[in-house]
Amino acid sequence: MLVKVKPIKSEADYEDALAEIEQLFDAKPGTSEADRLEILIALVETFENQHYDIPLPDPIEAILYFLESRGLTRRELELYLGSRARVSEILNRRRPLSLEMIRRLHRNLGIPAEVLIQPYEVLHQAS
Numbered sequence: 001m002l003v004k005v006k007p008i009k010s011e012a013d014y015e016d017a018l019a020e021i022e023q024l025f026d027a028k029p030g031t032s033e034a035d036r037l038e039i040l041i042a043l044v045e046t047f048e049n050q051h052y053d054i055p056l057p058d059p060i061e062a063i064l065y066f067l068e069s070r071g072l073t074r075r076e077l078e079l080y081l082g083s084r085a086r087v088s089e090i091l092n093r094r095r096p097l098s099l100e101m102i103r104r105l106h107r108n109l110g111i112p113a114e115v116l117i118q119p120y121e122v123l124h125q126a127s
Contacts (some may be wrong), residue, residue, distance in 0.1 A: 005039050008047040017044050060093060062115045063105070080104040093123045 008014050021040050027033035048054070057065070067074065077087045081101050089095035097105075097116060106113040 005036065005043070008043050014044065014047050017047075056112075056115050056118055059097060059116045059118055059120050060091060062111060064091065066109060066111050080108055093121060096120075096122045 006013075008017055017040050021037060021044065024033050024037040024040070027037050056062075063077075066072070067077070074087050074091065075084070077091075078084060081087045081090055081097075081104075086095070090097060090101070102113060102116040105111045105116055
């Protein structure tokens, strides 16, 4: 018998919800278990958004993750960043992303602009 779903108000409630999500994770779509899973996930996300400050990822790390997770190559970034040398400079932190590059990455690849606009360390070459 399933226990009534209730708002998550404490860390104990949060941990209980996570444990139940783990048990329901393979629920078949269209079942009451799948519906319960969806509700629990929404409750957990709401609790996390209210209680945990999750920092945005580093812009360059986000680009590299995006490439890897979608099976894209650095060469494909040339459409959005410029030449092969420019892509290398950006990914090796030798040159910052320009506003136009950020716009292209966001518009064409869907990388969140709020991630890309964050300040990050740019290494300066010796003169």
